[in-house]
Amino acid sequence: MALLRAHELTKTFGRVRALDGVSFEIDEGITGLLGSNGAGKSTSLKLFLGLLDPDSGIAELLGRDARSSPDVRIRVGYAPEHDCLPRNVSAAEFLAYMARISGLPSTAARLRASDVLRHVGLFEERYRQMGTYSTGMKQRVKLAQALVHDPVIAFLDEPTAGLDPLGRREMLELIRRVGGDFGVSIVISTHLMGDVERACDSVVVLDAGRLLRTGAVSGFTEETETLEVELLEGAEAVVEALRVRGLEPALDGRRFTLEGVSGDDYDTLRDVIVDTGARLYRLAPARHSLADVFTHEAAPEPSETEATS
């Protein structure tokens, strides 16, 4: 059974159609809800959490409509994009409180709070008031409070917002660990394609309230038959020699690409580089990227489900 299911989901705010009859399912694992601002990501999350009523369609969370009973949210975590942490309370106290209002008894709540803070790397800082935390530490507390009651699924809204590159990488690694070691399914709402490519197993791509594509991330980033070659020097000579041998490289500065390469072409390229004395820097098959979904260029055939709306 899918953890989340949207069926012909439509939601409008005045004249703005935030979601326009979208249908998709989200299974276990780490899923990216990808789209630019106004794509309908936050609206989707609120509909799944039962905080909004859809104009039409169905939003099911763990097989139930969250509007029917708040109890379905007992196994759901949520970390919003914006600040959501009280300043004059320690992380340990706050997490224990969040655990209690999510249905854990007091003793278990305190133990879980400390345990989860240890897992996100804040054990030593757990008794400090959160107003003194850095942005990265706050993002970790936000993640921790979403996990403290041991949810089946957690929604993380822009979990890397405001983080520097190192902090962003650490947060994405932490999310990978939560999805893997902890066994908690994660839905990341983000506009950053890099975050989805790094952390997610699958992706749901929304654009202006419509579903663009959904499927495994690997299906969007698979290798192409194009070879990318970058040389430190001698690129012109190599390209010329390849053309003499019947290949058609496309030169772009120190780099060139070869379309539709086969096994023999690799041998030819190796020989040419050796013969010309060029200095090779990089040689790799080109990959599709999630950006292709938005630019509609060279998008791979959808591996699972293509948008029907």
Added chain:
Amino acid sequence: MTSGPAEIFDLGYHGYEGERTGRWARRGAIWRDGVRIALGLGRGVGAKVAPWLLLALALVPMVVLVVVAAFVGPATNPDDFELPSYGDYYEWAMVPLALFAAVVAPLLICPDRRDGVLSLYAARPITPLDYVGARWAAFGTVLLGAAWAPEAVLFVWNALDAETPGSFLADNWDVVPRFVAAGALVASVLTTLALFVSSFATRRAYATVAMLAVIFIGSAIGGIAEDDFSGGAADAVSLVSLPQSLVDSVHWIFGDQLDRPVSGGVSLLWLVGLTVVLAAWLVRRTNRLVRG
């Protein structure tokens, strides 16, 4: 030396497989948090000053009066020293209780709004009504304690001071439900009004000023209407003085006969109606705030 074999403790992640509490326990957690906030428990010294000072102002005078009555009263003429009646004490206690509501009640709502915590409540297995209801109950509990405690002290002293405490209790048993009802009325009105006003502010200071404005401006208007005008319209306008309406209602509950332009019973009905309307509005507004 260790006495047993070496053991490797698995510090990896473990899910929670124990019992999960029901909705009332979750509401209870919010209530408990609200009580701690109201009393400044678990917070720094600064957070404790205002609530405990104002609670002391409501309670200590009664304790002092009882102590004075205990040690000084027997040596003086009974006509020279008399403890206040149950209703009279509210004329003094209303000021610190109203100030307590104005200064402390915003702490239960405003920081949650300012810091964005409401969105976390929204995603928890509770409803907006659970949240605001538990907050209301938390502050009401503290205020109820502050309203009841002096009355209880007075009642206990009166019983101990009577020639036969047993006959005193038999003759005055009806005082207990009266002061219970009076305290419940005061706590309900002030809690509802303070939380309602607080729901419109993200900063505690703004909510406090707004609450004080409601009380003082209402008192001024009510006082002018009562002192300088007469007739039904003036009597109706005088009801906007909430502290005076509360005191009149409390006297009515205790059966005190006062010469007031509006009877205590009418004041009581007005306050109950106002509280119900504000409570409904508060619930509606919280529902909108929590769901974002």
